[in-house]
Amino acid sequence: MPMTATTTDNQTLAIDTIRCLSMDAVQTANSGHPGTPMALAPIAYQLFQNTMNYAPAKPHWPGRDRFVLSCGHASMLLYSTLHLIGVQATDRYGNPTGGESISLEDIKNFRQIGSVCAGHPEFAEAAGIETTTGPLGAGVSNSVGMAMAEKWLAANYNTDDLTLFNYNTYAICSDGDLMEGIATEAASVAGHLKLDNLCWLYDDNNITIEGDTELAFSEDMGKKFEGLGWNVLHVDDANDVDALGKAIAKFQACGDKPTLIVVKSIIGYGAPNKQNTHGAHGAPLGWDEVALAKKSYGLPEDEKFYVPEGVREHFAEGVGKRGATASSQWEDVWTKYQAAEPTKAAELKAMFAGELPEGWDKDIPVFEADAKGDATRNSSGKVLNAIAKNVPFMIGGSADLAPSNKSDLKFEGAGEFLPRQYKGRNLHFGIREHAMSGIANGLCLSGLRGYAATFFVFTDYMRGGMRLSSI
Template sequence: MPFTPSPTDEKAIATIRTLAADIVAKSNSGHPGMPMGMAPIAHLLFSRFYTGSGKDAKWINRDRFVLSNGHGCALQYIMLHLLGYNLSMDDLKSFRQLDSKCPGHPETNHGVDGIEVTTGPLGQGFSNSVGLAIAQANAAATFNKDGFELFNNKTYTFLGDGCLQEGVASEAASLAGHLKLGNLICIYDDNHISIDGDTACSFTEDVEQRFLAYDWHVLAVNDGDKDLAGMYAAIEEAHKVTDKPTLIRLKTTIGFGSKIQGGAGTHGAPLKADDIVQLKEKFGFNPEEKFVVPDEVYAAYKEIQQKGADAASKWHKQFDEFKSKFSAEHKELSRRIAGELPQGWESALPTYSPSDSAVASRKLSETVLAKLAVAIPELLGGSADLTGSNLTRWGDAVDFQHPSTRLGDYSGRYIRYGVREHAMGAIMNGLNAYGLFIPTAGTFLNFVSYAIGAVRLSALSKHQVIWVATHDSIGLGEDGPTHQPVETASALRAIPNLDFWRPADGNETSAAYKVAIEARHNPSVLALTRQNLPQLEGSSIEKAAKGGYVLKEVENADITLAATGSEVAICVDAAKELEKQGLKARIVSLPCMSVFDKQPIDYRLSVLPSGHPILGVEAYGKHGWAQYCHVFHGMKGFGASAPAPALYKKFLLEPQPIAEKASKVVAHYKKSNVAAVSPIELEAAFSGEA
């Protein structure tokens, strides 16, 4: 279908440009240049191609739009306002202000519909869009039937030079090309400007050739300022290519209309007042008026809103008809759209007794995943090339692959991410943001550090993603300190709204998955061992699901030994050593500190009470332990390369040295006659919980 101009096109584009200038000027902070430069493509995309509705903002088959160059978020806020989403003109006027619905970069789950993912750190949004595209492809392959194309939405992404320079985008683009994601259309704002100035100073590669090498479909439009017909034709052509993602290189002028258009001065600072005056005069607006949307522009966008609402209504009618022919699929899809878990799924979680054999927690995780994959169809698994080590793939799993590869198909639920941890994290965010999936994926715990940017955004965005992070400590042994994550737990535990689990046995591993599956609004990292762990007497799913519990209670205890993961069993043996000295030791397991922190104060004090000292034990550094123990016993530096038993001996993480330190701690407190007040009680006293 050829491009047909509308009488309101030019006025709508000018409106977007002047609004962007006003929004940034009022806040005295922001980036007006990109919104002004990309106004034509934004108007064209949303008026001619994008299918969605502010009246039915969560409609599952809506097109997804991602603004990867999120510093230009004034553009997205303007478009959402025009499209009838829940952003008023007053909201636009409060851009970047306290408690505004228009923060300085787009944030999902922030009270504004139409923001699919949180962007800002460059390259993340582009990588999220790959996850959104995978989700659509899987949903279509799973639920579409003859005569019922329930899932056919596209994912559109705007990105800039900065996004393309970030490594995460390269990882994601490479995988997207391999997977032949024809439902992904990315528009590259080629304005040659970054914060440092002209990209000639640092970014001169041939982007088109790079993406051709990734096996993308690549198009170019050399006049993104005015050539609406050319932009329209490019998107039309992108729609026709179904076996490759598309990159459209769009040459634009940053800050178009400004006196300093084309320069870095429009990138990250408001336009000067006289510049805004001439800008409005140039486009036929009254320079004395601010935040103006002409009636004819509102009217044109009202028609666009209605097209989206009609499309959503037609889909819901089709979905009702789908029910009569495919009742089981309709019920399953309805449940997943509602975000409800399958009834009785918890019964799939395995339980263990002390008589069961010792097993590595990565192997215990494999057992859980195999059962949950059957019980919870929305689980999408995967691994960053370490499938045989992470044990993340269940027995009859089908790989998510383009059918032409004969390696799997788009209905497959296991994603081969390759050695791309950072993209894997960002893609999982996109998978969860789509609305039908709980993604899991594996790597070594040490390499979650590679993806920390995406992990942080999972937590900030409230995305439910589950990291299967194996080889969790010095216990991985011979690979040495390059692979031994002695500091990674501290970094992950410091991220708000993230649960870091380090289970000590089979019941605790099941508990970690239980809570992670039920935690619909936060990510989880499960740190799992390579070495075998005994099944502990006193553990249970119910107890471990509280994040911390008393594994072994004794009356009139001299000390509490608190530990996580592989060190819990060592502390059990250390308590036996202490008993030989006439000292009584309680044992506490803390598989997830953040979940434990959410428990009532009375419960936490029952686990870690005042009255005697608490010794924390973990094969990590001490950071974060001060809020749970009086003294810590663990790593003081990096690990080493040797078999695991030799390393535990070298770093004094064996029963005898732990018992020796515990006895010294007891002696110190008795000699000083100082009451051992629990850190839990101290924290509660100053936080107002007590």
């Protein structure tokens, strides 16, 4: 089905600039994935410019909406967008370090040693990268942990008068993401928990590296997710920004389940000879094809890394101003909160700074030498409980093994995290080890001290998430 842009001139120019920067970076590096950024530039535009509570000048403010690019191979979509909206550089805790998070020079050095624009996004390399993605399915599993973190923070720290936490998590995912088993595990958890603050935008383009997805993939993803307890919506044309906006509004209005938006797109959109083919997926288009694509967008064919006049200003008037207002309003609430709730505010300050509270280790037991010794699961459980009791933002659980491996928190007030009962600190992952690891990473990326427990032999099922947590 032919697709046409249905946006204003400023929108079209901004979207096509994301596309062109992405093409140029991949072509200059002679390596990368140009087709998906070209197809999904309208989604990134709609999310950042018109939807998300996100402040480019304060990219780590705690009340922000989260964005996860689960299809990390499309990294230039994220880098181009973060550059154009003017995200400022910070350290991993949000302290300004000066300058742009991702400069045009960084984009010109895509996939080069020393550039923050790695082939796949890497957490803490640049502000605006919320998590490391690349292994397909990892990002969407992280997004479930981020959504769970918001629910837990809201339940434990918001008051009747002061709301600190009320944010959404958005993830863009691909056919490949949803083929991975971890994605189904994580989606099952999210549906069961009724995480209505979570939205996945699924790029349904029917293309993989080997060819059409019908070679190995014939699921009705909408029906599958309905069975997992999700709200499922459809957008027939990724270029239809208005339709994307309406679908996202329906997500925001849904109050009892997470949302999957199935978006039909054309990979390599605008490249006349390679669009809608696997040739646009995992290899540079070639400078001749890049020029033809730029011609189809109405942009200079031979000018590389071109940012038209007015594009940065357009984003500044949109996400820049809206984000500044939202973050300022949050800071006002935070100031009032610190006066009204000093104990809870102290806990949050430690969490925001990545620190442990004073006295976190004061109750760790000492075990006397013993020829036989206690079972390690018993001593581990005692230490875990002693620490968690004094770290109020430490939460976690096991893959249906907590009573056996002694990873459940038993002290008074620990409670359980359940559908619509989000205050407890004992999580129930079900028998889903891989998703458990990805979700725990999402919790930690949100500032919580998340943990996941199983027996060593079963860690083989969660090695992907464990590896990502280490980097």
